[in-house]
Amino acid sequence: MSHITHRRVRPVSPAARLGSALMLGLLIGLGGCATKPPEPPALAADQVVVKKGERKLQLLKAGQLVREYRVNLGDNPFGHKQQQGDERTPEGDYVLDWRNPRSLYHKSLHVSYPNAEDKASAQARGVDPGGMIMIHGRPNYIDSPRILKEYDSRDWTNGCIAVKNAEMDEIWVAVRDGTPIRLLP
Numbered sequence: 001m002s003h004i005t006h007r008r009v010r011p012v013s014p015a016a017r018l019g020s021a022l023m024l025g026l027l028i029g030l031g032g033c034a035t036k037p038p039e040p041p042a043l044a045a046d047q048v049v050v051k052k053g054e055r056k057l058q059l060l061k062a063g064q065l066v067r068e069y070r071v072n073l074g075d076n077p078f079g080h081k082q083q084q085g086d087e088r089t090p091e092g093d094y095v096l097d098w099r100n101p102r103s104l105y106h107k108s109l110h111v112s113y114p115n116a117e118d119k120a121s122a123q124a125r126g127v128d129p130g131g132m133i134m135i136h137g138r139p140n141y142i143d144s145p146r147i148l149k150e151y152d153s154r155d156w157t158n159g160c161i162a163v164k165n166a167e168m169d170e171i172w173v174a175v176r177d178g179t180p181i182r183l184l185p
Contacts, residue, residue: 045174048096048135048181050161052077052089057135057161059174067174069167072151074159078185081113081159083122084130089159089183090118096135096179099172106137106165107172111181135161135181137168 045059045066052073059067074087081090090113100108114122114129122129138148152164163171 044176045179048171048175048179050089050181050183052091052183053185057163057171059171067170069163069171070152072157072162073155074157075155077155081118081130081133083125083127085158086130087158089157089161090114090133091183091185092117094181094183096175096177096181098177100134103134103136104141105134105139105160105162107168108134108136108160109171109175110134111161111183130159133159133161135163135168135171137163137165 045061047060047063049058049060050056050071051058055071055073057069057071058065073089076087077089079088080092081088090111092115094112094115096109097112098110100110111133113133114131118129138151142148142151151162156162
């Protein structure tokens, strides 16, 4: 037969509870003083420039080059995008206005094409200006390293700007919604 002893638990007074809570708060507060606040990403960019002819995407901060990436463009990369389906990448000044973490490609940042001028030009010609121009990574549905390497060596998008997935991860963190993008010939 086992022998169990019962201890009497004394209730904790409200003053003792308050004292414990204050001590815990003080310890947490002092611990916060020992850490420095998070710094903005090292690659924070305030402008993106795409040089289509050179196949380069540049991240700039205060006018200085922070990082540069090789890009792949649309199958018909020369000249300004004129209409839906022409597989051209636009030229001009736009904004990266929203992002899609669940894109069919490894993340995507939307370019604000078409602007009012693009729409008016397309309307005058009786065509749809197109849209959904993005900076994005490789297709999510391809996992063959050999095929992905082929994607890196040629223009293959429908007018978007494509980079390698690891590069898209860097761009994703470095660029905020509302960042201007200039697309040059």
